[in-house]
Amino acid sequence: MRGANGALLSSTLLSGVLLATADFPSKWRPSRYRWCEPATWATWPRDRSNLDLRLPRIASSRPAKANRPMPIEFSHGLLRTWQWEDAAALVTQANNRRVSQNMRDAFPFPYTADDADRWLTVANKYDPPRNFAIVVAGAPVGGLGLVLKDDVYHRTAEIGYWLGEDYWRRGIATAAVRAAVDYAFATFDLCRLYAGVFAWNPASARVLEKAGFTCEARLRNAITKDGRTTDELIYAIVREP
Numbered sequence: 001m002r003g004a005n006g007a008l009l010s011s012t013l014l015s016g017v018l019l020a021t022a023d024f025p026s027k028w029r030p031s032r033y034r035w036c037e038p039a040t041w042a043t044w045p046r047d048r049s050n051l052d053l054r055l056p057r058i059a060s061s062r063p064a065k066a067n068r069p070m071p072i073e074f075s076h077g078l079l080r081t082w083q084w085e086d087a088a089a090l091v092t093q094a095n096n097r098r099v100s101q102n103m104r105d106a107f108p109f110p111y112t113a114d115d116a117d118r119w120l121t122v123a124n125k126y127d128p129p130r131n132f133a134i135v136v137a138g139a140p141v142g143g144l145g146l147v148l149k150d151d152v153y154h155r156t157a158e159i160g161y162w163l164g165e166d167y168w169r170r171g172i173a174t175a176a177v178r179a180a181v182d183y184a185f186a187t188f189d190l191c192r193l194y195a196g197v198f199a200w201n202p203a204s205a206r207v208l209e210k211a212g213f214t215c216e217a218r219l220r221n222a223i224t225k226d227g228r229t230t231d232e233l234i235y236a237i238v239r240e241p
Contacts, residue, residue, distance in 0.1 A: 070129070074179035076172045077136035077137070077175075079133070079135070079183070080133055080135055081123070081124050081131070081133070082119070082120055082123040082132070082140075082143075083120075086133055087120060088113075089140045089141075090111075090120070091113055093141055093142060093163075093165075093166075094111040095110055095112070096111075097109055099162055102200075107162070128188070131144075134163065136172060141163060141164045142162050142167065142172075142173075142176075143161060144160070144176055145159070145160055146184055146193075147160075148188065155190050156191075157190050158193075158194055159184070159195050174211055181193060181237060192236055192237070193236065194234060194236040194237075195213065195234075195236075196233070197232065197234075198230055200230050204233075205235065208235040213236060215233055215234070217233075217234040218231050219232040219233075
C-alpha cells in the first residue's frame, strides 16, 4: 500500500517486537503468556545471554484444511516463512521512517539488528504458518502476516503487510495480498479477512480494493501515530460460511 508519500504498506502487521515472558514483571505480563509464580521469577537468571528464548512452534487449535505447499508463489515473487539468514535484509528494508510511519507501534523505528532477531525468534512459531517474508528475486523485501481471532470471532483473521521502499509501485503488495487471501481461506476455517488502513494512506485502500476487499467502516479518530490522530478504514473480504 502507498501512503501520501508513496509508501506501500499496511497499518495492520504486528511485525517486529515481542518481548520474552521473562522481561515482564508478573503483574504486567500479558495473559496469553504462561504465568510465572513469584518463586519462578525470583530464580530467573540475570544473565540470559546464553539462554534459548525461541518459542516452540504452536500447532493451531483451529480446524485446518489441507496444508498449502510452501513457498506460495505469486506473479512478482513468493511468500515463504522467515529464516535466520533474512536478518540483514530485514533490517535494510524495515529501517525506514517512510515504512514505519504507517505501521503500528509494535513495528519499531529505528529498526535494528536486535529488533530483527526478536522478530525472527517468534515469526515461525505457528503451524500452519501465519507470518511470511515477501521475497522478490530471491531476497526478502517485506513481510505479511495473519492474526487469527478467537472467541466469537474465531472464523475471522486480520491481514497486514509492509514492503521496502525500493519495491513500491510495482504491484507487489496487491499480488502478495491476493496470494495470502487464497492461502488463508484454503488453510484455515475462516469466512472473513479484514485489514485496517490509516486514513492518510489512501493507496492502502486501493491495494485492498484491487485484491477484492470492500470498505466496511470508517472509525473516527481511532488511530494516533507519532502525535497525529486520524481515522481508520476497515476493509474486509468475506467468503460464504
